[in-house]
Amino acid sequence: MGQSAQPNFPADADRQNLADRLAAIAHPYRLQILEELGRADCACCGEVVSRLPIAQSTVSQHLKILAQAGLVEVNSAGQKSLYRVNAVAVRALLDDVAALRACCNAAVDTKNSKDD
Amino acid sequence: MGQSAQPNFPADADRQNLADRLAAIAHPYRLQILEELGRADCACCGEVVSRLPIAQSTVSQHLKILAQAGLVEVNSAGQKSLYRVNAVAVRALLDDVAALRACCNAAVDTKNSKDD
DNA sequence: GCCATTTATCGCTGGACGACGATAGATGAT
DNA sequence: ATCATCTATCGTCGTCCAGCGATAAATGGC
Numbered sequence: 001m002g003q004s005a006q007p008n009f010p011a012d013a014d015r016q017n018l019a020d021r022l023a024a025i026a027h028p029y030r031l032q033i034l035e036e037l038g039r040a041d042c043a044c045c046g047e048v049v050s051r052l053p054i055a056q057s058t059v060s061q062h063l064k065i066l067a068q069a070g071l072v073e074v075n076s077a078g079q080k081s082l083y084r085v086n087a088v089a090v091r092a093l094l095d096d097v098a099a100l101r102a103c104c105n106a107a108v109d110t111k112n113s114k115d116d
Numbered sequence: 117m118g119q120s121a122q123p124n125f126p127a128d129a130d131r132q133n134l135a136d137r138l139a140a141i142a143h144p145y146r147l148q149i150l151e152e153l154g155r156a157d158c159a160c161c162g163e164v165v166s167r168l169p170i171a172q173s174t175v176s177q178h179l180k181i182l183a184q185a186g187l188v189e190v191n192s193a194g195q196k197s198l199y200r201v202n203a204v205a206v207r208a209l210l211d212d213v214a215a216l217r218a219c220c221n222a223a224v225d226t227k228n229s230k231d232d
Numbered sequence: 233g234c235c236a237t238t239t240a241t242c243g244c245t246g247g248a249c250g251a252c253g254a255t256a257g258a259t260g261a262t
Numbered sequence: 263a264t265c266a267t268c269t270a271t272c273g274t275c276g277t278c279c280a281g282c283g284a285t286a287a288a289t290g291g292c
Contacts, residue, residue: 015144025216026138027250028131038219045269058251060270079259079268087220094217098210100141103154104203143280161239174281176240195238195289 021093024069029054030062037072037085044080137209140185145170146178153188153201160196 025031029052036051037043049059063083066072070089075082141147145168152167153159165175179199182188186205191198 012144015147019142019144019147022138022142025213026135026142028128028135029250031131031135031216034216034219038221046267054250055252056269057253057271061250064270076258076269081269085219090216090220094214097141097213100147100150100206101210103150103201104206105154145280162237170280171282172239173241173283177280180240192239192288197239 018093018096021069021071022097024065024071025093027062029058030066033059033062033066034071034085034090037083042082042084044077044082046080048083134209134212137185137187138213140181140187141209143178145175146182149175149178149182150187150201150206153199158198158200160193160198162196164199 025034032052033048036048040047045056045060045063048063049056052059063072063074067074067083071086071093072083073086075084141150148168149164152164156163161172161176161179164179165172168175179188179190183190183199187202187209188199189202191200
């Protein structure tokens with residue numbers, strides 16, 4: 001699998017991948033769902049529905065989006081589906097997005113050069 | 117004025133705000149623009165256009181979106197508009213999104229309870 | 233004044249998102 | 263077997279996004 005041949009960097013698909021995961025959390029209800037799941041360790045769809053002001057079908061879609069991004073995991077338990085935060089994936093996302101700090105380094109700062 | 121009265125938290129608008137900023141960077145070209153701006157410290161629209169495979173009007177829109185989110189600053193310099201990364205705002209965003217790490221704490225871990 | 237250059241904006245199109253209600257499938261309970 | 267419950271999916275609707283070309287507005291150069 002020898003990729004990374006023609007474009008600028010081996011970063012073209014990486015940016016798309018990061019953008020996809022960011023889009024998954026770039027929604028207030030999905031952020032709230034992550035919080036609720038983190039708080040409860042594990043919750044079924046109905047529990048999340050009871051905490052959000054939107055319909056069950058909408059919650060199910062948001063959960064699916066988070067799951068497709070790998071940020072939550074699903075386990076079928078009888079009738080219910082148990083969702084929980086995929087801590088590894090969330091941490092990986094936070095690490096990847098933290099790389100944007102590099103964009104601030106070149107720009108000495110906007111106004112606060114720390115070594116004044 | 118005593119706000120924070122009826123909903124769950126004083127977090128309802130905060131989540132919307134974070135989601136908006138996340139949406140601003142949840143796009144591969146905008147991520148790339150941030151990288152280029154960080155690399156060059158300061159660049160005009162045309163310079164960014166020369167590095168991306170999309171039309172000038174599209175780049176201008178992306179820059180506007182990043183500016184509206186506060187992540188880049190604009191300075192008019194003659195004909196040109198000089199864009200640069202707003203390091204403070206980017207760091208603030210990274211800090212805010214890093215708070216999602218709390219969602220991983222309750223969930224002991226997905227599989228590696230050994231901690232890191 | 234006139235032209236070139238740079239950027240922002242307008243109008244348009246195709247496609248995806250976000251919400252909903254309704255409903256089908258699967259599972260547990262009686 | 264029947265019924266209730268829980269979840270996922272379907273279809274729909276309105277809105278916004280992402281791209282483009284064309285063009286207007288501002289500025290510099292001659």
